[in-house]
Amino acid sequence: MPKPHAETESRIMDLAENMIRRNGYNGFSFREIAAGVGVKSSSVHYYFPTKADLGACVARRYTDRFLDALGDPEDSSEDAQHLVSKLHGEFARALSSDGQMCLCGVLAAEVTGLPETVAEEAKGFFDRTDAWLQKGLKKTAWGGRLSAEEIERQSLAVLAQLEGGMLIARVQDRPALFDLLKPQLSDK
Amino acid sequence: MPKPHAETESRIMDLAENMIRRNGYNGFSFREIAAGVGVKSSSVHYYFPTKADLGACVARRYTDRFLDALGDPEDSSEDAQHLVSKLHGEFARALSSDGQMCLCGVLAAEVTGLPETVAEEAKGFFDRTDAWLQKGLKKTAWGGRLSAEEIERQSLAVLAQLEGGMLIARVQDRPALFDLLKPQLSDK
């Protein structure tokens, strides 16, 4: 016997994530969320007292899920191409199916206009993803001989290219542009 | 004898540009603009009937100014490094002095939540900047031997890395990260 409407909380978060990825944090309201889920806005407040709470929870869940999907960087790190391909693929799905870019990339764009708790979560995404990539790069065959600064530089270059690529592909309404980037990412 | 308050219109646009670059299009209001400029919000409506008008005008001015500062791509195109360095430098100024990223990068992040006229201007920035870079790349020594697709790919890779780099450097509150990207951009 499944709980009748017990998944309301996760449906709220799903829709909030969708709307933020499309319109930004300041581009959705509790009332829109409520209407989409089929409840009243006061019910949304029951789960998330403030909008900042909802935003921070959504960002945290997104980051956790993202890093979980990436797995252990040392597993696929015989060469850098595997690492980069994994990252690219993780982003590509939502972009080509729904025209959605990275949640935390969107949040980063309006960062100084965000509640501090939300901004902190957005920052955390880049901290953790960068750590994942740097860890993987260090374990590659020739990565072990690179300086710490060179590892940092290459990790940043890959993340920047992926985030910027999603941004541009979507504003141009050409998801294929993001695929065009894939070969460019590996030959460094 | 200078006109008393004739530059109100441009001061409105200046402040609007500032606020969008920090907080996004949905992150500012006519009343905040008015207060910052020292007039009433109805005066802002005198110059820009709707918020979409203001947003579109600011984006257009930004793009015009940006491409004007870049100059003719065929002037500095003996090698690709000059082109890329020019682009990087143009973005780096506002980022390190004011922590501001590219106006149209911000707009691109919330593109589906924008009025159509504003979204169109944001798209135009990338059209025109990409055209500038592709034109320059074709005139480089070895650029003339590359396929059209390869030129497109390289131009996109540079723009993506710059936009994403600004995004990440600012959310991390580390403007120096954007400088770290500079050597990475040229060795392709």
Place this chain on the structure above:
DNA sequence: GTCTATAATTTGATAGAC
């Protein structure tokens, strides 16, 4: 060109019944 005044709507949030 700038103002006062205000309309019409939306927003984030709360109190309290069921």
Place this chain on the structure above:
DNA sequence: GTCTATCAAATTATAGAC
């Protein structure tokens, strides 16, 4: 857990005086 009802504030926008 969800609802009705409501509040206070903010938002975009307009009419009309000066």
